[in-house]
Amino acid sequence: MNARLLDAGDGAVTIEFGDRIAPDLVARVRALDQVLEAAVARGELPGVIETMPTFRSLTVLYDPLQTTRSALDPALSALLQQADQPPRAGGRHWRLPVCYGGEFGADLADVAAATGLSPEAVVQLHSATEVSVHMIGFMPGFAFMGDLPPALSMPRRREPRLRVPAGSVAITGSLTAIYPWQSPGGWQLIGRCPVPLFDAEAGTPSLLAPGDTVRFEAVTPARLAELEAAISAGELTPAAWEVACDGAQR
Numbered sequence: 001m002n003a004r005l006l007d008a009g010d011g012a013v014t015i016e017f018g019d020r021i022a023p024d025l026v027a028r029v030r031a032l033d034q035v036l037e038a039a040v041a042r043g044e045l046p047g048v049i050e051t052m053p054t055f056r057s058l059t060v061l062y063d064p065l066q067t068t069r070s071a072l073d074p075a076l077s078a079l080l081q082q083a084d085q086p087p088r089a090g091g092r093h094w095r096l097p098v099c100y101g102g103e104f105g106a107d108l109a110d111v112a113a114a115t116g117l118s119p120e121a122v123v124q125l126h127s128a129t130e131v132s133v134h135m136i137g138f139m140p141g142f143a144f145m146g147d148l149p150p151a152l153s154m155p156r157r158r159e160p161r162l163r164v165p166a167g168s169v170a171i172t173g174s175l176t177a178i179y180p181w182q183s184p185g186g187w188q189l190i191g192r193c194p195v196p197l198f199d200a201e202a203g204t205p206s207l208l209a210p211g212d213t214v215r216f217e218a219v220t221p222a223r224l225a226e227l228e229a230a231i232s233a234g235e236l237t238p239a240a241w242e243v244a245c246d247g248a249q250r
Contacts, residue, residue, distance in 0.1 A: 011064045016057040025056045026134050030087035054135045091211030093243040098169050098216045099224040104192035133212040141180035141198030143208040148174050160186030167192045194228045207238050
């Protein structure tokens, strides 16, 4: 497995597998992350604090008072040899509601026109595709998910918006995402999801994690309002959107 170990400050090293977004690189990153997690659990990597997977690389954060690059590099190189197998399955499965178009998906009509599809066909393709969480980045809880069908491939907007509402569902290239917070953003907005994606007080703050799979379910504006009210009242927790192994939603 070809990989480069790169400096990332005095307490981190980045293991880089390539320079593009591709399923094979995502799989390599996940496989290595699982191998490192197991090694840390066995006490084989003293000083390692956590790992940060991306599309094409994995950054290992360590305490420089407990270990050094000269000690870590041989151990990481040896573990790389164990990460040749496909990653283990085991991510969670989610079915998330989305209200497409209208005031919630300002770019849906433009996406349809640019792709030569009807708005209904865009919604059908997006909601019928099971996507995988590749990485968390940009902001807390922001999950980069792929891969969308090539028919939905769209560039980023030429002029990013200064304020993208929280919950906005967006696409660009082969990726889709949900904005957890109001923020600037340049992706194409096609809908709104009411499910909170980040809770700083939760044991696992980010709802989605690399290796999870997500399928979207189209809902009406009225249903979106009902869900938002129920979530706000505490009647629905994010766990309600997790799908069990038998396909039943919890």
